[in-house]
Amino acid sequence: MTSSPTAIILTFLRQQQGTANFSAPQPDDNLFELALLTSLQFIELIQLLESKTGISIDFTRTDPSSLVTLQGLSAAFGSAAPSTLNT
Amino acid sequence: MNNLTWLTHADSHAPALRINGVEQSYSQLFARAEWLSRAIDWHACGPLRLLAILGNHDAWVYAAMLAAHRLGGGFLPLHPAYPTARLLDMLQQTATKILLVTADALHSLDSILSALHEPMLCILPEESMARSDRATRFPQHRFLSAQDLHQLPARDGQPPPSGNSCAYLMFTSGSTGRAKGVAVCFDNLRAYVDYWLAHHPIGRDDRVAQPADITFDLSIHPIFVSWASQALLCPIPPMSRLAPARFILEHQLTIWVSVPSVAMMMERLKILQPAIFPSIRLSLFCGEPLPTRTAEAWRLATSNGRLLNLYGPTEATVAITSYEWDANSANRHPHSGNVPIGWIFPGQQAALLPASGDLLFTPGEGDLCLSGSQVTAGYLADSHNTANHYFLHPTTGSTLWYRTGDWVRRDEDGCLHFLSRVDFQIKLHGYRIELAEIESLLRELVGHDWVAVIPWPGGEKETQTLIACVAGHDTAAIPSWLEKCRQRLPAYMVPSQMQLLPELPLNSNGKINRAALRQHLQQSLFIDEAT
Incomplete structure (x- = not known):
């Protein structure tokens, strides 16, 4: 079964945090401000999403500031993030 | 009158700053600086004469820098995301008494004020910054709103008391568990800007990237070299810096100044296609080793431009050596992982300090030591670290040297290569x-x-x-x-x-x-x- 972009992102964040008490961010939370992503992890996440979804981001048209939330990332890779998340 | 190059275009209608979608001309920016300087009284500020700036990506930050300089004082950039204890330590180390606060930093202000026992004068220049109840909650501090500033008389510009006066103060990580203050004086900054005006001039047609926070001294280059040249400064929003291709294209940037990491991230995202950034005519990388692979990818992406790899510690004012990476460089250094840091700027001096303790001016390896008009005189109120890094050598008389802690190799032709750190x-x-x-x-x-x-x-x-x-x-x-x-x-x-x-x-x-x-x-x- 193919995972949704939102599921891929949450799995990635959970792995990066490496803690059992990981709680999913809200759709519009800035993942950098929550210290859930660093710039290098952002690159890795984009590469992971591109490989899993087959969608490539054109950064000459996309400002990365639109990709710092769960909502923004999910939308860029083809799915709408739910308004609230079950953790 | 103040004769600092970056203060000489106050009457120009050329664009000076484009931030958050708004452009200000030099005359508008200097009018703001003049207005802010009404609140600055150096007599109440201690010997360093510093204006603390709590903010980052905000237009008022830039007017505040100019306000301090037009009155012959310096500025202390404070990042609003820094922990309160660190910000307090910086304010206390410098005995700063005036704090300009931008809208993006209000959330940090209250925690600072509640912990700060010394009286602070807080300037809140944005019209939308209501005075709120801070004056009641923090009676030991004073607050000046935009309305208050309108009531104050204008102040004439004045030069710094001397070239040794502090132009800006940056804090760097300190090995003793406390941040170290590096006071860069007007003579240091003037020497740095003059080098760029003489050797790599830019002008009114240039649009200059600033992808570094103001608390990182690499931001000093785009800010002051732009303003000394009547170019347009374009600070890049923090989140856009992750992969700023769209920003570069939208703003048609001509001068790029960043750490190599930004280019490395764009390389990993496959953004650096050949000739993708045709507007860029000069790229400067500084702050960490530049991989040759990244340099070559960037050179091809900016096919109309030149690429310089710079090196320099904060203590030597942004950068003090350079190496130009061109089409033949890959052949000259086929097996090198990183681009050389190059040659010392004209007028500055580089020597090697090997384990023997001799100061070498010949090819070899050693701890890189720097002297010259760009090199600062020591750390703020930190005699231990100053003694560890700044020294006189018996063979060079009264020349003050700064020992960088960077182990480098110097070739027969004087070209320097960074090898490693000598410490942690x-x-x-x-x-x-x-x-x-x-x-x-x-x-x-x-x-x-x-x-x-x-x-x-x-x-x-x-x-x-x-x-x-x-x-x-x-x-x-x-x-x-x-x-x-x-x-x-x-x-x-x-x-x-x-x-x-x-x-x-x-x-x-x-x-x-x-x-x-x-x-x-x-x-x-x-x-x-x-x-």
């Missing part, structure tokens, strides 16, 4: 970090000395993160230790994880064996990832 200082995405500063905090938190911070993966690979290793068994305490690190250290210095070991490996001298720790991490992290 590292660079992470361009940020200078003393591992000892983090370890000092960890020792305090865990209550013993058996701690070590390992740059990861490190070795010959680029550092991507920091891993703290601590002797002990109390895994339940790790979240609170990391939380305290987040409260006391800037985000880039907080370890990404903490590993507990029954004991830390020691070498034959009884010191913590960092190589063995790295090996242990390689094995344990590999096992974790494999499972």
Whole structure:
């Protein structure tokens, strides 16, 4: 079964945090401000999403500031993030 | 009158600053600076004459820098995301008494004010910044709103009392557990800007990128070289810096100034296609080693431009050596991993200090030592660190040298190559970090000395993160230790994880064996990832 972009992102964040008490961010939370992503992890996440979804981001048209939330990332890779998340 | 080059275009209608979608001409920017300077009375500021600026990506930050300089004083940039304790320490070390606060920093202000016992004059220049009830809640401090500023009389510009007066003060990570203040004086800054005006001039048609926070001294280059040249300064929003291709194209940037990490990230995202950035005519990289692979990718992406790799510690005013990477460079350095740091700027001096203690001006290897008009005179109120890094040498008379701690090789033709650090200082995405500063905090938190911070993966690979290793068994305490690190250290210095070991490996001298720790991490992290 193919995972949704939102599921891929949450799995990635959970792995990066490496803690059992990981709680999913809200759709519009800035993942950098929550210290859930660093710039290098952002690159890795984009590469992971591109490989899993087959969608490539054109950064000459996309400002990365639109990709710092769960909502923004999910939308860029083809799915709408739910308004609230079950953790 | 003030004769600083970057203050000479006050009447120009050329665009000076484009930030958050709004453009200000030089005359508009200087009018704001003049207006802000009404609130600045150096008599109440202590000998350093510094205006503290709590803010980052905000137009008022830039007017405040100019306001300080037009009155012959300096500025102290304070990042609103820094922990309160760190900001307080910076204010107290400098005895700064005037604080300009921008809209993006209001959330940090209250926690600072509640902990600050010395009276502070706070300038809140944005019309939308209501005075609120701060004057009641913090009666020991004074507040000036936009309305208050309108009531104050204008102040005439004045030159700095001397060339040795502080133009800006930057804090860098300190090995003793406390940030070190580097006071860059007007003569230092003037020497730096003059070098660029003479050797790589830019002009009114140039649009200059500023992808660094104002608390990172690489931002000094685009700000002051632009304003000395009537060019347009374009600060890049923090989140756009992750991959600023669209920003570069939209703003048709002509001058690029950043750490190599930004180019490396764009390279990994496959953005650096040949000739993708045709408007860029000069690219400057500084702050960390520039991989030759990245340099070549960037050179091809900016096919109409030149590319310079710069090197310099904050103590020598942004950058003091340069190497031009061109179409033939890859052939000249076929096996090098990183671009050379190049030749010392004309008028400055570089010497090597090998283990023998002789100061060498010939080819060889040694700790790179710098002197000249760009080199600062010492650390703020820190005689221990000053004595460790600034020195006179018997063979060079009264010349003051700054020992960088960077081990370099000098070729027969004078070209310098960075090899390694001589201590535990590292660079992470361009940020200078003393591992000892983090370890000092960890020792305090865990209550013993058996701690070590390992740059990861490190070795010959680029550092991507920091891993703290601590002797002990109390895994339940790790979240609170990391939380305290987040409260006391800037985000880039907080370890990404903490590993507990029954004991830390020691070498034959009884010191913590960092190589063995790295090996242990390689094995344990590999096992974790494999499972």
